[in-house]
Amino acid sequence: MSWQGKILRVDLTAGQVAPEPLNMAWANEYIGERGLGTKYLWENMDPKVDPMSPENVLIFATGPLTGTSASTSGRYAVLTKGPLTGAIACSNSGGKFGAELKYAGYDLLLIEGRSEKPVYLLIEGDEISLVDAKKIWGKTVWETDEWIKTQHHNPMLKIATIGVAGERGVRYAAVVNDLHRAAGRSGVGTVMGDKNLKAIAVRGTGGVGVKDPKRFMQVTREMKNLLAQNTGGMTKYGTNAMMETMQEFGGLPTRNFQEVQFAGYDKIDAKAMLKTDQAGHRNLLTNKACFGCTIACGRIAHIRKDHFTIQNRKEYWHASGGLEYETAFAFGPVVGVDDIDACTFAGYLMNEHGVDPISFGVTLAAAMELFELGIITTEDTDGVALNFGSAEALTVMAEKTGKQEGFGQVLGLGSRLMCEKYGHPELSMTVKGQEFAGYDSRALQGMGLGYATGNRGACHLKHDTFEVDMDDQSGQGKAEPCKTSQDWTAAVDSSGLCMFTMGAWGAPEFAAQLDADSEGEWTPQRLMESGERIWNLERMFNLAAGLTRDDDTLPERLLKDPAPSGTAKGKVNELEKMLPEYYQLRGWNDQGEPTTETLDRLGLG
Amino acid sequence: MTCAEVQLYAPGGIRGLLLEPVFLLHYSLEFKTIYSEGKSMYRSLHMEPSLCTGCLQCEMACSFEHEGEFNPSRSRIRVFEFEHGKTSVPYSCTQCVEAWCMKACPTGAIFVDSNLGAKLVSASACVGCKACTTACPFGTIEFNPVSGKVDKCDLCGGDPQCVAACPTGAITYVDAGATGVVRMQLSAEQTVQGRAS
Known part of the structure; x- marks a missing residue:
């Protein structure tokens, strides 16, 4: 079977590491990755602890299919109590790190305590050590990646690391692996930084077997063919094809959700990335796969060398991870910017410094609205005019946030704390303190319900009501698809595979594999x-x-201010109607608590 | 065929070719004829980096075929990435006609598969001395610390699993004489596309 049967417990306070057997009973009940990590978190910490304390636990979890030849098998999840929300944080990532962890012999890493001094965890098969990170504390993600590989003379190491943002407490710092894949959301990198853990470097030379090799090869081959025929255009266009769809539908949050359509969308969408400009520059260089992936939706892009952001900074003249839908949304419509090179550069900075682009962009959008209203001025913002649409404001603030300089320290608080600080909490576009992704809840009702009930705060990846929302714009009948897709996505996230296969594979296809x-x-x-x-x-x-x-709940703007244009013009989100129905379907009482019967039914009693 | 061309195809030079009558026969024909008729005894893996997305399905298929488990570190084909993933390059043994590894082996453990032209390692004869890994200029024959022997691509008996697993056609199994033509064709297509856009 594909479990290694072993986890690694890392006690940073004591500076000790100890392997233990994987709890197979939990793996059987919670599948793996997200589910298994949640169970380990639940059993190993008090949910009441301060997220920024040694008592918080940080987990890196693989799924049963991670590291196998099933398509998209590179996923791993990072779980902890989130500093942005005070709720459970679970962020997953692709790239190659997750599979490497499996090959090194570990299904899951459980990290406790806080190291006295900055360290990084080095796993080379059975040789495990906590190494002094003095020389890389303060270095970027990209520098750290190179430094560790050089230091250990091993270019095959796979590295998950935080940047300066995670070290200095940006509330939405990311864990970045393989240079530009990230467990981006909910501040999992912030907790890693708080623990004084700079990076995890892994090299695995062991194998992963499966229960029934012959059947496994046959079924995964069939599934790969099915997936190849149903990629939804993601190979060619990436996820950013969504921008045009949302623009036409009127669900593209613009200028801090004041609007739902953005005139400059076609300068930064998937087609714009593919277009060669007059100077012969094309933003997109190639597409890129994560470990084992048939789709290869990843974008490798580059920035025009004569663009104002990098014309004097040759260190950014190389190719790197390009715009995806959520990054394009967060650097584009929501801050009103339509400069593709500035957006791409902002994306580079997020990866380089280890920052969640969605939370950054939506926080900056709130700051721009505060600036527009005159609540903050250039005196607060280091002399930079935070006007909607300013590519300069976007890129300067992205860098300041990543490095925690000047006003970047305020932006690093996240939208909720920042807006509270300036006395305007209503401008914060968040649920439970986490910023929205690029889908407006007035145009997509079920999405709004999913955001409101999201366990890690506003998130577009933990449910999938997209099709029903596009078909019908009322709140009617959205509770059921929201609940069902939340459960289903939890299962997919726990398998070790990517949710972008969901367009091709349903429950029978996952179960067969x-x-x-x-x-x-x-x-x-x-x-x-x-x-x-x-x-x-x-x-x-x-x-x-x-x-x-x-x-x-949702911010008042989405519940009271009607969508100003698009197919949902005049509509607000009907959360009040959907939420009681949702609780009932879940088997929760009117306080949103699971009833005894529900807990018993699920074996949680 | 000129001497220079011979050098290109056979790094060992004309002397090596004379020892290899099949090779002479093969290349005495018009290149185009060999390609279209596919009668060459030499087949090889052809790797096209521009099509590679870096998914590593080839590494998993290879290790599964040879080790019965998924273990990219034991794959006979490896993919390398450059410049933040801008380029992904699959790399494996090209089955040299006059193989350095074979010549260097003191126990005669490396031999030619007469059907495929692949250079195979006899596990019973290999003593793990690693002379071949020193001799191979490409690094595509590797010492396996678990078995104590060397591993290299054996073309999976004529059905290379990396080729079957590649989702983009970046790895193909072609007549050895066609490797250039495949790339030329791709390049020609790109040239035309470039002109059209």
């Missing part, structure tokens, strides 16, 4: 049940952490 891979019988029903169990355990973590039904 998992059944050939892992011990026991894996059916679509079992996957769905496990997904529901995971969702409810996340909820229990949040309730224990002190969150209540009052946190399942």
Whole structure:
């Protein structure tokens, strides 16, 4: 089977590492990755602790299919109590790091305590050490990656690291692996920085086997073919094809959600990335796959050398990770910028310094609105006019936030704390303190419900009501698809595969692969049940952490200010109608707490 | 065929070719004829970096075929990335006609598969001395610390699993005489596309 049967417990306070057996009973109930990590978190920490304390636990978890030849098998998740939300944080990433961890012999890393001095964790098979990180503390993600490989004479090491943002407490710092893939959201990098853990470097030379090799090869080959035929255009256009769709639909949050359509969208969307300009420059160089992926939606782009951002900075003349939909949204419409090179550069900076681009962009958007209203001035913002549409403001502030300089320290608080600081909490476009992704809740009702009930705050990746939302713009009948897709996504996230396969594969396709891979019988029903169990355990973590039904809400702007244009013109989000129905479907009481029967049914009692 | 061309195809030079009558026969024909008829005894992996997305399915297929598990570190084909993933380059043994590894082996453990032209390692004869890894200019024959022997690409008995696993056609199994033509064709296509856009 594809589990290595071993986890690594890292006690940073004591400076000790110790392998322990994987709890297979938990793996059987929670699948792996997100689900298994949630269970380990639940069993190893008090949800009430301060996220920025040694008592918080940080987990890196792989799934059962991670490291196998199933398509998109490179995923791993980082879990902790989030500093942005005070809720459970679970962020997953692709690239090659996750699979490498499996090959090194570990299914999961459980990191406790806080190191006295900055260290990095080095795993080379059975040789594990906590190494002094003095020389890389203060270095960027890219410098750290190169430094560790050079230091250990091993270019094959795969590295997950934080940048300066994580070291200096940006509330939404990311863990970046393989230079430009990231467990980006919810501040998992912030907690890593708080623990004085700079990086994890892994080289694995062991193998991963499966339960039924012959059947596994046959079924994964069929699934790869099916996926190749159903990539939804993501190979050619990447996820940024979504920008045109959202623009036409009127669900593209613009200028801090004051509008839902953005005139300059076609200068930064997927087609713009593919276009060769008059000087012969094309933003997109090539597409790029994460480990094992058939789709290869990743973008490798470059910036015009004569662009104002980098014309005197040759260190940025190289290719790197390019715009995806969410980054294009966060550096584009929501801050009103339509300069593709500035947006691409902002993306470079986020990867280089280890920052979540969505939270950064939406926080900057709120700052721009504060600036527009005259609540903050250039005196607050280091002399930079934070006007909507300013490519200079975007790129300067992206760098200041990454490096925690000047006004970047205010932006690093996140939108909620920043808006509270200036006395205008209503301008913060967040749920539970986490910033929205690029889908407006007035045009996409079910998305709004998913945001409001999201266990890690506003997030577009933990449910999938997209099709029903596009078909019907009322709040009617959205609770059921929201709940079902939340459970299903929890199962997918726990498998070790990528949710971008969901357009090609449903529950039977996932179950078939998992059944050939892992011990026991894996059916679509079992996957769905496990997904529901995971969702409810996340909820229990949040309730224990002190969150209540009052946190399942949306900003007033989305509940009271009608969409000014687009197909949802005049509409607001109908959360009030959807939420009670949702609680009922979940088997929760009117306070949003799982009832005893629900907990018993899911084996959580 | 001129001497220079012979040098290109056979790094060992004309002397090596004379020892290899099949090679002479092969290349005495018009190149185009060999390609279109596919009658060459030499087949080889052809790797096209511009099509590679760096997904490593080839490494998994190779290690599964040879080790029965997924283990890229034991794959006989490896993919390398440059400039933040701008280029991904699959790399493996090209089955030299006059193979350095074979010549360097003191126990005669490396031999030619007469059907495919692949250079194979006899596990029973290999003593793990690593002379071949020193001799190979490409690094594509590697010492396996688990088995104590060397590993190299064996073309999977004529059905290379890396080729079957590659989702983009970046790795193909072609007549050895066609490797240039494949790249030329791709290049020609890009040239035309460039002119059209």
